[in-house]
Amino acid sequence: MSKRLWDKGQSVNAQVHQFTVGNDPEIDRGIVYWDALASAAHAIMLSETGMLTTEEKVGLLDELKIISDAGLKDEFDIPEELEDSHSAIEAKLTEVLGEAGKKIHTGRSRNDQVLVAMRLYLRSACAELLQQLSEIAMAFRMKGEEIGHVQFAGQTHFQPAMPTSIKVWLGAFFEHSLHLMKSGLSCYELLNQNPLGAASGFGVPIELRRGRTTELLNFGATQRNPIFVQNSRGREELRLLEFICEIGGMLEKFSWDGIVYSASEFQYICIPEDFTTGSSIMPQKRNPDVLELMRARVGKLRGARAELEAIIAKLPSHYHRDLQYTKEPVFRAVQNVSEMLAVASKVVAGITANSDKAANSLTPEVYATYDTFKRAKEGVPFRTAYKETAEAIASDAIDVSSLQSEFDSIAQETDNEYAKAAHEHAELTGRVVLLQRELAAIPTKLFG
Ligand code: ARG
Numbered sequence: 001m002s003k004r005l006w007d008k009g010q011s012v013n014a015q016v017h018q019f020t021v022g023n024d025p026e027i028d029r030g031i032v033y034w035d036a037l038a039s040a041a042h043a044i045m046l047s048e049t050g051m052l053t054t055e056e057k058v059g060l061l062d063e064l065k066i067i068s069d070a071g072l073k074d075e076f077d078i079p080e081e082l083e084d085s086h087s088a089i090e091a092k093l094t095e096v097l098g099e100a101g102k103k104i105h106t107g108r109s110r111n112d113q114v115l116v117a118m119r120l121y122l123r124s125a126c127a128e129l130l131q132q133l134s135e136i137a138m139a140f141r142m143k144g145e146e147i148g149h150v151q152f153a154g155q156t157h158f159q160p161a162m163p164t165s166i167k168v169w170l171g172a173f174f175e176h177s178l179h180l181m182k183s184g185l186s187c188y189e190l191l192n193q194n195p196l197g198a199a200s201g202f203g204v205p206i207e208l209r210r211g212r213t214t215e216l217l218n219f220g221a222t223q224r225n226p227i228f229v230q231n232s233r234g235r236e237e238l239r240l241l242e243f244i245c246e247i248g249g250m251l252e253k254f255s256w257d258g259i260v261y262s263a264s265e266f267q268y269i270c271i272p273e274d275f276t277t278g279s280s281i282m283p284q285k286r287n288p289d290v291l292e293l294m295r296a297r298v299g300k301l302r303g304a305r306a307e308l309e310a311i312i313a314k315l316p317s318h319y320h321r322d323l324q325y326t327k328e329p330v331f332r333a334v335q336n337v338s339e340m341l342a343v344a345s346k347v348v349a350g351i352t353a354n355s356d357k358a359a360n361s362l363t364p365e366v367y368a369t370y371d372t373f374k375r376a377k378e379g380v381p382f383r384t385a386y387k388e389t390a391e392a393i394a395s396d397a398i399d400v401s402s403l404q405s406e407f408d409s410i411a412q413e414t415d416n417e418y419a420k421a422a423h424e425h426a427e428l429t430g431r432v433v434l435l436q437r438e439l440a441a442i443p444t445k446l447f448g
Pocket residue numbers: 024084110111114319321323324325
């Protein structure tokens with residue numbers, strides 16, 4: 001006898017079964033924990049509406065606690081014939097508890113079951129990325145304070161442009177991280193909505209206290225229209241992937257800069273030796289493979305986003321089995337970006353500066369724009385000053401020593417910006433800590 005929930009006795013072509021189930025039993029190991037939490041909230045709610053006895057609820061919660069622990073440790077097996085996490089959990093509950101297990105699906109469909117499990121996962125992944133962004137922001141800030149005084153020739157088009165410093169350069173990534181935290185917090189707010197109760201996408205004709213499961217799972221709101229709830233499957237996943245790709249955008253820029261600035265032609269910075277790799281043939285080589293792979297992984301993140309977008313694009317309203325494939329790219333991207341942030345933070349912390357090389361880059365023409373502004377401050381119209389500077393460069397008459405101090409006003413501004421950013425960083429991190437606390441409180445709320 002087949003154990004599939006919807007089985008009514010017909011035979012299923014084995015190859016078709018294999019095709020439709022695909023790697024879902026493996027992929028769904030990643031949502032067992034969340035599925036168990038949401039099932040616990042559902043059971044509590046059902047007992048409060050009278051659909052489960054207190055005894056049945058207690059039995060379900062005890063078993064769901066065991067399943068959630070196993071899920072967390074990746075120890076809950078999903079047999080192929082049971083298709084997915086949802087069926088496997090129900091089968092387990094029924095095996096252990098009998099009738100109570102058969103009641104857990106009251107008022108629920110696998111459609112909203114997977115929606116809520118994924119929503120819990122997405123929300124938690126978002127919170128963890130926010131935490132990691134807070135950490136990398138701190139790494140950029142600390143390193144900027146430590147080696148930031150070193151000045152070098154900033155470039156546009158890879159041509160020498162104007163003086164800048166490591167503090168300004170790393171400060172850019174400090175501020176970028178904060179910007180991403182704000183983006184992540186607004187992503188979190190939209191993810192923080194409870195889809196449970198939409199059932200197959202049309203609601204159910206029994207009493208469901210949707211607000212109660214929202215409260216038990218610490219969601220910020222309940223999604224309302226059941227068709228909209230179903231239509232949000234994949235869309236909220238895409239929202240997180242957009243955020244992840246934004247993070248990728250920063251890491252990509254940082255990787256590129258790190259590769260260029262540590263290259264022997266520039267060498268303003270050094271990447272710690274144990275973060276570089278050697279060559280099998282050229283004995284002198286130390287290569288920035290970590291940063292190159294970081295840059296390449298951003299391509300993988302964009303690939304995951306493209307995969308997800310292509311799967312959900314052009315789908316009409318309601319559930320379609322296509323949606324089963326929305327999980328894998330999300331898990332893959334989250335795993336990748338999380339590793340990337342962790343490694344990038346370590347690279348940042350290990351950077352050292354090469355003051356001599358940096359100073360060598362500050363040739364007289366790099367001070368040309370300062371020279372123009374100095375003249376303008378003395379009353380020469382800007383366009384005239386610009387021409388005077390051009391002539392001074394041509395005749396080698398730029399006096400660098402008198403222009404060094406021009407950088408000071410910019411440096412002062414950088415210090416002020418760091419102070420403001422540090423304040424903002426503390427405020428944003430405080431918000432993330434509160435989110436984490438709210439999430440951490442859920443298992444106790446459900447299981448006691
Ligand atoms: N594994 C399925 C998915 O991820 C679960 C939902 C199945 N629902 C259905 N109506 N066949 O989409």
